Amino acid sequence: MLDRPTLTAKQINDELLWPVLTVPRRWIALVLLTGAFVAAGVTAGASFIIFGLGVTGLNRPVFWGFMIVNFVFWVGISHAGTMISSILRLSQAEWRRPVTRAAETMTVFALMTSLLHPVIHAGRPWRIAYWVFGYDFWRGIWPNVRSPLVWDPAAIITYLTGSILFVYTALIPDLANIRDRTTGWQQRIYGVLSLGWRGTPRQWKFQGIAGILLSAIILPVFVSVHSIVSWDFAVSIVPAWHASIFAPYFVLGAVHSGVAAVILLMALMRWIYKMDHYIWEEHFDNIGRLLIAVATAWFFALWLDITFALYSGETQEVAVMELRIFTFPYNVLVVIFLLTAFFIPVPLWLSRRVRRNIPLMVWTAILVNIGMWLERFLIIVPGLSSKQPQTFMWNFYSPSLAEAAIVLGSFGLVGFLLLLFSKVFPLVPVWEQKEGQVFKTEITIGNARVPAILREEASSQVW
Amino acid sequence: MAMRKRSVLGVFGTAEAAAHATSQLREAGFAAQDYDILTGTPYPEGAFGEHDPGHKLFIFPLIGAVVGFSIAVLFTVGTQLSYPLVSGGKPIIAVPAMSMILYEGTMLGALTFTFLGVIFESRLPRLKLDPYDTRITEGAIGVIVSVEENRLGVAEGVFRRVGAENIVREGQSSSQTGR
Numbered sequence: 114m115l116d117r118p119t120l121t122a123k124q125i126n127d128e129l130l131w132p133v134l135t136v137p138r139r140w141i142a143l144v145l146l147t148g149a150f151v152a153a154g155v156t157a158g159a160s161f162i163i164f165g166l167g168v169t170g171l172n173r174p175v176f177w178g179f180m181i182v183n184f185v186f187w188v189g190i191s192h193a194g195t196m197i198s199s200i201l202r203l204s205q206a207e208w209r210r211p212v213t214r215a216a217e218t219m220t221v222f223a224l225m226t227s228l229l230h231p232v233i234h235a236g237r238p239w240r241i242a243y244w245v246f247g248y249d250f251w252r253g254i255w256p257n258v259r260s261p262l263v264w265d266p267a268a269i270i271t272y273l274t275g276s277i278l279f280v281y282t283a284l285i286p287d288l289a290n291i292r293d294r295t296t297g298w299q300q301r302i303y304g305v306l307s308l309g310w311r312g313t314p315r316q317w318k319f320q321g322i323a324g325i326l327l328s329a330i331i332l333p334v335f336v337s338v339h340s341i342v343s344w345d346f347a348v349s350i351v352p353a354w355h356a357s358i359f360a361p362y363f364v365l366g367a368v369h370s371g372v373a374a375v376i377l378l379m380a381l382m383r384w385i386y387k388m389d390h391y392i393w394e395e396h397f398d399n400i401g402r403l404l405i406a407v408a409t410a411w412f413f414a415l416w417l418d419i420t421f422a423l424y425s426g427e428t429q430e431v432a433v434m435e436l437r438i439f440t441f442p443y444n445v446l447v448v449i450f451l452l453t454a455f456f457i458p459v460p461l462w463l464s465r466r467v468r469r470n471i472p473l474m475v476w477t478a479i480l481v482n483i484g485m486w487l488e489r490f491l492i493i494v495p496g497l498s499s500k501q502p503q504t505f506m507w508n509f510y511s512p513s514l515a516e517a518a519i520v521l522g523s524f525g526l527v528g529f530l531l532l533l534f535s536k537v538f539p540l541v542p543v544w545e546q547k548e549g550q551v552f553k554t555e556i557t558i559g560n561a562r563v564p565a566i567l568r569e570e571a572s573s574q575v576w
Numbered sequence: 577m578a579m580r581k582r583s584v585l586g587v588f589g590t591a592e593a594a595a596h597a598t599s600q601l602r603e604a605g606f607a608a609q610d611y612d613i614l615t616g617t618p619y620p621e622g623a624f625g626e627h628d629p630g631h632k633l634f635i636f637p638l639i640g641a642v643v644g645f646s647i648a649v650l651f652t653v654g655t656q657l658s659y660p661l662v663s664g665g666k667p668i669i670a671v672p673a674m675s676m677i678l679y680e681g682t683m684l685g686a687l688t689f690t691f692l693g694v695i696f697e698s699r700l701p702r703l704k705l706d707p708y709d710t711r712i713t714e715g716a717i718g719v720i721v722s723v724e725e726n727r728l729g730v731a732e733g734v735f736r737r738v739g740a741e742n743i744v745r746e747g748q749s750s751s752q753t754g755r
Contacts (some may be wrong), residue, residue: 122616122715255655259663259673264680271680275687282694287585290616293710308695312712315629316698317618322633323694330637330690334683341676547715548619567620 118227118390123549126290129543132386132535133291139385140532147529154522157515158233164357166236172508175497180234183523186370187227187491188269188342190482191364194220194276197334199328207566208399209393210545215382215531216538217280223371224273228266230466233519242537248490262343268334268341275331282323285310339367346492353422353433353496355413362414369411369454370485372404376478378410378515378531380471382540390483391541401468408459408481415488429501445489454484466576526553579724584733585707585721587742593678594717597738598625604734606721611731613720614708618738624719636693637686644685661697707744716741 132140160168163563171178197246201209232238240251258261289308291553292300310316343363346354354364379396383389419438422430437443448510458477461467468474533541552567588594593671594613603613608627613619621628660668662676697702712718721731728745737745 122713126714239714255659257659257661257663258652258677259670261676264676267644267680271684271687278691282691285700286616290713292714303707308700309705311705311708312615312617312704313610313612313699314615314619314621314624314626316700317615317629318621318629319633319694319698321618323690326633326637326690326694327687330683330686334680334687337676337679337683344676404619410695514739544617549616551619561624 115475115488119324119553120390120550122550124350125543125546125550126294128390128547129293129539129541133537133539134294135329135384136536140536143226143385144529144532147525147532148519150525151529152522153518156523157518157522158229160515161236161519162238167334170510170512170516172510173506174501174509175494175508176498177234177493179291179512179520180230180492182489182493183520184230184234185229185342185363187223187230187527188339189221189367189370189485189489190374191220191227191272191276191371192339192364192367193223193375195328195331196368196372197375198279199277199332199335202324202328203332207455207549208396210549211388211541212375212396212400213380213381213545214280215540216543217276217283218531218534219374219378221273221280222275222527222534224269224276225530226526228269228273229526230519230523231265261341261348263545264341265345268338271333272334275334277325279327279331282320282327283502283545284538286312286316287539287542290541290543294453296488302524303525309486325330336364339364346496350497352427352429352499352501353437353494354544356418356421358414358417358421362411362418365407366485367410369404369407370482370569372407373478373481373485374456374472376400376404379484380475380478383471385537386540388541391546394471397471397474398465398468404481405459405462408462409454409576412455412459420499429499433496433499436499437491440495443491443495446491450487450491451483452484454488469542579726581720581722582725582728583707583720583746584728584731584735585709585742585744586731586740586746587709587711587739588719588739589715589741590716591619591717593739594719595624599735600738601719601721602733604730605687606723606731609723610723611719614712614720616713616715624717625690631697633693633697634689636689636696640685640687640689640692642685643683643689645678645682647685648674648681650715651681652677667692706727707746707748709742709744711742 131137164439169178169180194217197209198213202213231242233243258264285307288303289310289312292303292307295303340360340363343359345357347359349355376397379392379400383392419434423432425431438447459475460482461473467477498507500507531540549566554565554567556563556565586597588597598611598613602608602625608625613624613626638716655670656670656674657666662668666673707720709718719735721728723731732743732745
């Protein structure tokens with residue numbers, strides 16, 4: 114039970130809308146920093162286009178490198194929004210209120226960033242248009258809908274569209290709030306974006322139903338997206354990729370890295386925008402507990418992936434596992450991956466004191482994401498590096514500086530977009546915070562006065 | 577000939593005062609459809625004695641799903657027939673491989689139509705806010721009465737009697753222009 118402080122509507126407006134209505138100093142510093150990363154990424158991306166894919170370390174037989182690793186990583190991060198927002202909204206978990214929008218927004222920007230990677234990786238980005246438009250105008254042919262490389266954009270575009278609609282729907286009342294606090298052209302723009310919202314009981318009713326209905330519809334999409342990303346690998350005949358466990362393994366991994374990223378986001382919101390009244394140690398505690406369960410389920414799937422490969426006794430499967438686990442430099446990366454993604458953070462999260470220690474939670478979240486990035490690298494690169502009967506030459510994949518710059522730029526881009534978003538829209542749903550205050554109460558049980566939240570049976574109104 | 581309806585807004589500091597105002601409006605002969613409540617945050621249903629709006633929102637995702645599925649069928653079947661390339665000895669119309677696109681198309685349709693349904697059922701977009709008071713998004717409660725012009729005075733009288741902090745007639749929303 115969260116014992117929330119009592120805040121007036123005006124105080125909530127003032128505290129949550131100040132990043133939109135003023136320019137925080139830390140915001141400027143971070144925009145410049147992330148902007149520099151983006152510039153580095155754009156320069157590297159331009160070198161791909163100007164000089165061709167020769168600037169990368171890709172060579173036979175490894176044709177999927179950092180770009181695809183990073184693509185899978187960012188799709189994974191995007192799973193945070195739906196996990197946090199939809200599941201907590203459907204279960205009406207009270208502590209969801211301050212974190213939902215930031216997590217949903219991260220979903221949108223992580224997906225946009227992930228989509229850039231296959232485009233850059235293709236070397237001729239303009240040729241990718243047929244994935245989007247469904248028709249290759251240059252070659253005059255339709256895409257092959259039997260290929261997982263076409264399923265992938267279909268799933269991601271569905272998820273991206275749903276996520277944008279999800280964010281926008283919950284944003285409408287807050288846009289009206291900003292409309293009421295601004296003047297001139299800003300008021301006109303927010304007025305148009307808020308669609309003339311006035312806050313009638315009818316509008317609030319459908320706002321509540323929208324949250325539940327969109328959550329319920331987007332959840333299966335969330336599961337399908339990373340399943341389909343995993344089928345980019347699993348539908349192939351590459352040894353160690355061709356595994357039926359890949360879909361749940363990828364989905365769990367995505368949730369693991371995504372929810373860990375939400376910890377970083379919450380800590381940054383506290384640090385940049387001083388949102389201590391809204392994001393408390395209890396939130397980190399709750400997410401820490403959630404992560405223990407997710408990480409353990411993910412680790413089980415990882416274990417099954419390795420076990421199934423070895424249990425099959427197939428020479429090539431075993432060879433890939435041997436290369437991945439015992440051969441330098443992958444063996445060193447495997448140790449780092451296991452320590453950072455599981456063996457260091459999970460035992461730490463078992464302690465309540467750690468879960469409520471924000472700097473420690475931030476470090477464990479960073480470790481998890483280092484580990485999960487390495488996990489994708491260790492799936493993709495050793496899988497392709499392995500010697501196979503029909504491969505006539507081998508090269509060791511060593512990523513180039515340009516590829517590393519794009520990875521760095523992708524982190525900068527997500528941060529940069531989130532910062533821009535937070536300058537224009539509130540990262541914490543203002544109306545949901547006020548709703549929490551309206552429904553807040555206290556009940557007496559025996560001699561104890563217990564803080565409580567009233568709850569309407571909103572879900573029963575959907576059907 | 578029926579007179580044109582006009583609106584007047586009473587602004588109250590607390591939910592209790594606004595609820596009292598609506599009960600007084602009913603006593604003064606105003607029907608539930610004659611007034612509406614404006615708030616900056618959701619309140620429990622019926623807090624102001626408002627009538628429960630019926631809706632058909634659940635139809636929207638179903639229609640969307642059917643539309644999305646149909647477009648996905650057209651796209652997958654159409655593209656495979658337009659470029660009939662046999663791969664792996666499989667049939668040209670490969671249903672298992674199409675199922676991913678069919679699924680995503682169905683869900684995309686359901687999501688999009690749900691959003692449109694929410695906007696439609698919320699009676700948005702609304703081009704005119706008037707009469708409005710920006711204090712509503714700062715915690716005040718607005719009670720807006722829309723009736724024939726000759727009854728506006730009665731509503732204003734009720735608002736004054738129950739202690740409205742501000743009364744705004746249509747066309748007089750000075751505080752509508754933000755701060």
